[in-house]
Amino acid sequence: METHCTDTGVRGVSTGTTIIAMEFNGGVVLGSDSRVSAGKSVVNRVMNKLLPLHGRIYCALSGSAADAQSIAELVRYQLDMHRMEMDEDPRVRSAAFLVKSISYKYKEELEAHLIVAGWDRREGGQVFATLNGLLTRQPFVVGGSGSSYIYGFVDAGYCSGMSEGECQQFVLSALSLAMGRDGSSGGVAYIVTIDERGAEEKVILGNDLPAFFDQ
Numbered sequence: 297m298e299t300h301c302t303d304t305g306v307r308g309v310s311t312g313t314t315i316i317a318m319e320f321n322g323g324v325v326l327g328s329d330s331r332v333s334a335g336k337s338v339v340n341r342v343m344n345k346l347l348p349l350h351g352r353i354y355c356a357l358s359g360s361a362a363d364a365q366s367i368a369e370l371v372r373y374q375l376d377m378h379r380m381e382m383d384e385d386p387r388v389r390s391a392a393f394l395v396k397s398i399s400y401k402y403k404e405e406l407e408a409h410l411i412v413a414g415w416d417r418r419e420g421g422q423v424f425a426t427l428n429g430l431l432t433r434q435p436f437v438v439g440g441s442g443s444s445y446i447y448g449f450v451d452a453g454y455c456s457g458m459s460e461g462e463c464q465q466f467v468l469s470a471l472s473l474a475m476g477r478d479g480s481s482g483g484v485a486y487i488v489t490i491d492e493r494g495a496e497e498k499v500i501l502g503n504d505l506p507a508f509f510d511q
Contacts, residue, residue: 313345314442314474314481315356317413318454319435320463323421323491324413326356327467329442329475330483341483346497350375352490353391353414358440364408367398388414392424392431400429411437415490442474442481449473464489465506472505 317326332340345357347368353375357364371394375386392412399406413423425437436454438446450470458466468485475481485500 313358313440314446314471314478315345315358315411315439316443316450316467316470317356317411317423317437318458318463318467319413319421319423320458320460321421323415323460323489324423325460325463325467326354326411326413326488326490327471328356328486329471329481330486331481332361333480343483344486346486346488348372348495349391349412349414350379350386351414352416352495353386353388353412354488354490354495355391355395356411356413356439357408358410359408360406363406364410367395367406367408367410370398371395385416387416387418388412388422388424389419389433392422392426396426396429396431399426403428409439411439413437413490415492421491438470440474440481442471442478445477446470446474460489460491468500469506473508475502475505476508 313329315328317324326346328345330342332343346354348354349368349372355368371391374394375391378386395410395412409427412426415421423434423437425432425434435456436450438450453466464487467487471485484502485505487498487500489496
């Protein structure tokens with residue numbers, strides 16, 4: 297049985313979960329929930345959907361868990377080859393372009409959507425949306441079925457120039473809201489903060505997520 301970061305089970309629509317990435321001055325913050333399902337059943341409550349692609353470059357996964365992980369593994373291999381051949385770390389934009397190219401080339405076979413974010417010496421912190429052959433850099437990106445519940449929140453609450461701590465809190469609040477409303481999102485929250493110093497990963501348990509009026 298195919299497992300998804302969703303419970304819809306409909307090919308081409310299975311983009312369940314909640315993933316988010318934001319830029320701040322000097323780096324990026326990525327976040328995701330942890331629920332994975334197969335059909336109507338939850339098969340994993342604590343999957344980490346934030347995967348490293350190379351050093352200070354990560355991706356956030358949604359859609360088919362197997363498809364998304366396959367794309368990440370292929371991109372990770374190509375970036376490792378790039379590092380050995382060029383003797384320099386790959387750029388975030390290069391990683392995002394590889395994800396976009398693979399996703400578009402195999403759009404009929406693969407059922408996945410990845411957000412790519414990270415830090416490099418040329419452009420600092422960057423967030424890229426890679427969907428259906430489109431590659432765009434944005435100050436923040438949300439994805440998955442839970443995103444439909446929080447677009448108003450992130451549009452109203454985001455402002456340029458937010459600090460690292462403000463971005464971390466904003467990502468946690470967005471995830472908490474989505475997990476409270478979306479049946480395909482849940483579990484714990486994974487957070488990765490990336491800057492010049494490297495990547496810092498954190499796990500926030502459900503009881504420690506921000507609480508809102510109806511929780």
